[in-house]
Amino acid sequence: MAGTTLRRRLGRRRLTARLVGTRDETATARTLRFAVPDWPGHLAGQHVDLRLTAEDGYTAQRSYSLSAPADGEFIEVTVQLVPDGEVSPYLVRDIEVGDVVEVLGPLGGWFVWRPEQPEPVLLIGGGSGVAPLMAMVRARSAGKPPFRLLYSARTPADVYFAGELGGPETVVLYTREAPDGVERAPHRIDAADLKAYGLSPDDAPTCYVCGPTPFVETVTGLLVDAGHDPGRVRAERFGASGG
Amino acid sequence: MTDAHIDGNVLAGPLSSVFTADVTSATAVCAGCGRSDRLAAAAVYGAPMGYVARCPGCDQVLLRYAEVPAGATLDMRGIATLRLTTG
Numbered sequence: 001m002a003g004t005t006l007r008r009r010l011g012r013r014r015l016t017a018r019l020v021g022t023r024d025e026t027a028t029a030r031t032l033r034f035a036v037p038d039w040p041g042h043l044a045g046q047h048v049d050l051r052l053t054a055e056d057g058y059t060a061q062r063s064y065s066l067s068a069p070a071d072g073e074f075i076e077v078t079v080q081l082v083p084d085g086e087v088s089p090y091l092v093r094d095i096e097v098g099d100v101v102e103v104l105g106p107l108g109g110w111f112v113w114r115p116e117q118p119e120p121v122l123l124i125g126g127g128s129g130v131a132p133l134m135a136m137v138r139a140r141s142a143g144k145p146p147f148r149l150l151y152s153a154r155t156p157a158d159v160y161f162a163g164e165l166g167g168p169e170t171v172v173l174y175t176r177e178a179p180d181g182v183e184r185a186p187h188r189i190d191a192a193d194l195k196a197y198g199l200s201p202d203d204a205p206t207c208y209v210c211g212p213t214p215f216v217e218t219v220t221g222l223l224v225d226a227g228h229d230p231g232r233v234r235a236e237r238f239g240a241s242g243g
Numbered sequence: 244m245t246d247a248h249i250d251g252n253v254l255a256g257p258l259s260s261v262f263t264a265d266v267t268s269a270t271a272v273c274a275g276c277g278r279s280d281r282l283a284a285a286a287v288y289g290a291p292m293g294y295v296a297r298c299p300g301c302d303q304v305l306l307r308y309a310e311v312p313a314g315a316t317l318d319m320r321g322i323a324t325l326r327l328t329t330g
Contacts, residue, residue: 047252047255048256049256049257061291062291063252063253063256063291104256104259105256107255107256107259107265108252108255108265108267108268108283109255109265109267109268110251110252110265110267110268110281110283111252111283213247213248213249213250216250234283235250235284236250236252236283237248237249237250237252238249239247239248239249239290
């Protein structure tokens with residue numbers, strides 16, 4: 001197959017990932033846990049390029065953030081179903097334990113958090129953009145350094161990792177519908193939210209922003225307007241198409 | 244910018260077939276306007292069929308990358324300097 005020849009010539013190191021478990025996050029998103037022999041480990045925030053190959057040789061590839069920190073040969077990705085998408089319907093609805101896919105990774109050296117970073121961390125995620133931020137939250141040892149997670153979600157039914165989001169360091173900012181007892185009226189994240197729930201620019205946090213492109217553009221603009229150093233704002237954007 | 248774009252983080256996988264180091268965390272100097280920024284911050288169009296990275300400052304094409312069965316093409320004429328740092 002021509003594609004195989006090319007990959008060999010390009011020296012790309014793809015690994016075989018076997019599905020070992022799944023966990024529904026919402027009605028349209030689930031976390032997939034894969035065993036990947038020879039996985040070299042990864043940093044929180046990194047991603048994989050995951051490739052599916054059909055019986056006729058057709059291939060489709062998408063990038064997915066790793067939503068759990070390094071754990072031996074195991075990796076986890078959390079996939080949002082994109083209706084009419086080419087890859088996500090298979091990953092959210094059809095793939096079964098024991099099935100294999102190809103992964104390339106770990107990938108990316110910029111949108112990462114390293115445990116030796118001493119400074120406070122402000123994480124702001126929109127929708128499924130919370131996935132790499134969750135890897136950072138999970139990778140941190142208890143209590144240090146200061147972390148704050150602002151998670152923008154449409155409704156309570158859209159919230160991933162709901163069982164882990166309690167506590168004063170995490171705020172879910174609902175945009176359409178909030179659960180009973182939440183005082184903040186549903187609306188898109190704004191400057192007042194950053195001031196109320198974020199970390200002060202005076203604390204010089206490193207800010208990680210992940211979400212759909214319009215969300216990231218808005219939030220990075222708000223952060224800089226609020227006085228955060230643009231050099232301390234890292235972003236990862238994803239698109240709505242393809243899925 | 245009319246078309247939907249994402250950013251340079253997505254280049255990490257494709258460009259790993261050309262570079263051994265992670266290039267997305269490298270600093271690219273735009274040949275058009277001189278802006279210096281991480282390649283991860285570039286605006287990327289066309290993924291995953293092909294990749295066109297544009298400067299967030301002046302919209303100039305920084306690089307193009309495409310893979311087809313016959314081979315891969317990387318055009319980096321829009322990058323004046325690519326600076327890789329350790330750590």
